[in-house]
Amino acid sequence: MIPALGALAFLVTPVVAVLIRSPWGSLPDLLSSSEAVGALRLSVLTTTASTLLCIVFGVPLAWVLARTQFRGHRIVRALVTLPLVLPPVVGGVALLLALGRNGLVGRPLDDLFGITIPFTTAAVVLAQSFVALPFLVISVEGAFRASDVRYDDAAATLGATRWLTFRRVTLPIALPGIVAGAVLCWARALGEFGATVTFAGSFPGVTRTMPAQVYVDLQSNPDAAIALSLVMIVFSVAVLALLRDRWVSGVSA
Amino acid sequence: MSLQASFAVRRKDHTTDVSFDGHPGEVLGLIGPNGAGKTTTLAALAGLVRISSGEIRLAERLLASPKVHVPAHARSVGYVFQQHLLFPHLSVLENVAFGLRARGTRRRTARERAFHWLDRLSVDHLAHRRPAHLSGGQAQRVAIARALACEPDLLLLDEPTAALDVSGAMTLRTQLREHLSGFAGVSILVTHTALDAMVIADRLVVLDEGRIVQTGSPADVAAHPRTHHVAALVGLNLIRGHATRGEIALPDGQSIVSAQPLSGPAFATFSPSTVSLFNERPAGSPRNVWRGRVISLAPHGDAVRVQLDAVVPLLADVTPAALVSLNLRSGAAVWASVKATEVTVYPA
Numbered sequence: 146m147i148p149a150l151g152a153l154a155f156l157v158t159p160v161v162a163v164l165i166r167s168p169w170g171s172l173p174d175l176l177s178s179s180e181a182v183g184a185l186r187l188s189v190l191t192t193t194a195s196t197l198l199c200i201v202f203g204v205p206l207a208w209v210l211a212r213t214q215f216r217g218h219r220i221v222r223a224l225v226t227l228p229l230v231l232p233p234v235v236g237g238v239a240l241l242l243a244l245g246r247n248g249l250v251g252r253p254l255d256d257l258f259g260i261t262i263p264f265t266t267a268a269v270v271l272a273q274s275f276v277a278l279p280f281l282v283i284s285v286e287g288a289f290r291a292s293d294v295r296y297d298d299a300a301a302t303l304g305a306t307r308w309l310t311f312r313r314v315t316l317p318i319a320l321p322g323i324v325a326g327a328v329l330c331w332a333r334a335l336g337e338f339g340a341t342v343t344f345a346g347s348f349p350g351v352t353r354t355m356p357a358q359v360y361v362d363l364q365s366n367p368d369a370a371i372a373l374s375l376v377m378i379v380f381s382v383a384v385l386a387l388l389r390d391r392w393v394s395g396v397s398a
Numbered sequence: 399m400s401l402q403a404s405f406a407v408r409r410k411d412h413t414t415d416v417s418f419d420g421h422p423g424e425v426l427g428l429i430g431p432n433g434a435g436k437t438t439t440l441a442a443l444a445g446l447v448r449i450s451s452g453e454i455r456l457a458e459r460l461l462a463s464p465k466v467h468v469p470a471h472a473r474s475v476g477y478v479f480q481q482h483l484l485f486p487h488l489s490v491l492e493n494v495a496f497g498l499r500a501r502g503t504r505r506r507t508a509r510e511r512a513f514h515w516l517d518r519l520s521v522d523h524l525a526h527r528r529p530a531h532l533s534g535g536q537a538q539r540v541a542i543a544r545a546l547a548c549e550p551d552l553l554l555l556d557e558p559t560a561a562l563d564v565s566g567a568m569t570l571r572t573q574l575r576e577h578l579s580g581f582a583g584v585s586i587l588v589t590h591t592a593l594d595a596m597v598i599a600d601r602l603v604v605l606d607e608g609r610i611v612q613t614g615s616p617a618d619v620a621a622h623p624r625t626h627h628v629a630a631l632v633g634l635n636l637i638r639g640h641a642t643r644g645e646i647a648l649p650d651g652q653s654i655v656s657a658q659p660l661s662g663p664a665f666a667t668f669s670p671s672t673v674s675l676f677n678e679r680p681a682g683s684p685r686n687v688w689r690g691r692v693i694s695l696a697p698h699g700d701a702v703r704v705q706l707d708a709v710v711p712l713l714a715d716v717t718p719a720a721l722v723s724l725n726l727r728s729g730a731a732v733w734a735s736v737k738a739t740e741v742t743v744y745p746a
Binding site: 298 | 444446469470471472475476485487496497500501548
């Protein structure tokens with residue numbers, strides 16, 4: 146009993162500390178400063194973009210993992226989960242090596258099209274997508290697996306092609322799971338720090354997202370850092386509320 | 399719009415190898431125990447599984463052979479699944495219109511025709527409900543309307559009454575017979591219940607271990623079952639063996655005698671109601687007398703059906719009064735007898 150209470154206290158106390166130490170009176174001023182507004186704007190923009198990117202590429206990948214059988218299925222699944230266990234900083238380094246100016250893909254991209262990704266807003270989106278994509282794929286795969294494959298059979302006997310079946314049957318039935326996966330993915334992208342600062346840096350207005358702003362402020366302007374932390378706590382609680390049935394009651398994939 | 403099916407589906411652990419025809423307007427009843435290959439047969443006809451050999455032709459068109467596989471969506475085959483499988487996110491009307499929309503019918507026309515089919519199956523008042531708010535019987539009727547709305551050349555029904563209660567099943571059975579008799583294509587009904595087979599089907603195809611063991615009219619199959627499954631389905635005792643002038647030898651030097659002088663491999667059947675039970679070995683005329691033990695007792699109409707472990711497994715129907723006077727209990731030892739004239743024998 147005592148270790149259990151200890152664990153609970155350990156998880157709750159830091160959040161309570163933020164709430165207690167929050168500069169409630171000066172909160173409006175702190176949050177309307179140009180740095181805070183810039184970081185907020187950038188974070189909302191990039192997390193939305195990376196969530197959309199994850200949906201566009203992740204949902205088809207989840208469908209393939211849930212509905213098809215092929216050689217190396219397990220390997221693909223393991224590769225998908227890799228960024229989940231990889232330290233985000235290492236993810237950032239890996240992205241630099243792949244997409245940096247001298248990177249595997251980055252160099253031809255630069256040579257042929259003059260496109261450079263690192264230390265741009267696009268790099269923030271890619272870093273966030275890299276760490277958040279597994280969350281989406283795994284939870285959407287669970288949703289596809291949970292929706293009875295025989296609905297697909299029924300649709301086929303009614304004359305629906307595979308694509309129509311996917312759009313009109315499989316996707317809508319799995320929609321609650323996809324929404325949950327997207328919310329989870331968005332939350333992970335919002336908190337992304339390690340891969341982002343490594344791959345995109347921390348330039349105000351361009352790549353300095355909320356977590357990066359908190360880190361910078363903590364040294365010069367602790368109250369501003371606490372205020373932004375508070376905002377992110379509110380976002381997290383909102384995510385918990387949105388996912389209360391799927392997440393709080395245990396992940397069932 | 400006739401059906402010629404002669405194909406095999408080979409899997410790791412079982413093979414289904416069947417050959418049968420269906421004529422326009424005919425209702426074929428597919429019966430057999432679990433694992434006999436009924437659902438595999440339907441899945442192959444629908445295009446949900448590939449066949450390993452043979453071919454399937456519907457309305458002169460080659461649907462499947464080892465080289466050809468017309469995908470399910472390009473076949474004109476309707477499928478009513480055991481658990482209706484109505485799309486949970488669509489209304490009843492949208493479910494029924496789905497097939498028409500998938501085949502390119504305009505939305506308005508599709509909805510009008512869907513409504514027409516709901517009306518024909520008397521579930522039009524449910525048009526705007528979600529499947530979750532339907533009873534089992536209603537959902538199954540909507541599923542039938544959904545399959546029929548596409549006007550398929552072949553309609554497959556996988557135990558449509560299985561998930562329903564007794565009265566729901568009876569209502570659906572009556573409606574099905576009505577609709578299938580008006581259906582121009584071939585219908586194939588998989589069923590586990592004798593009533594479905596007798597009431598709805600024109601012809602029965604009996605499957606066992608992936609093969610067809612018997613085809614014939616329901617009356618003929620019921621009177622001369624060739625598998626224990628069908629015998630149990632129609633409530634008959636069935637014994638298979640070698641007959642010598644109407645007498646089939648059983649284990650332990652025992653035998654069953656009929657009044658028909660048939661010789662060769664044979665089946666013998668007799669109704670449970672013709673089996674009499676005694677506490678002592680009966681004296682007198684019956685020539686078929688076996689010693690047995692009661693396994694179970696269950697009400698069966700006005701009678702009590704007694705399951706016996708004798709030289710062969712037997713079913714006997716006795717009156718409740720006889721049950722009391724014989725003091726029958728599970729495990730009790732009894733003598734069973736059947737008159738030779740009650741035993742029907744026919745070649746195996």
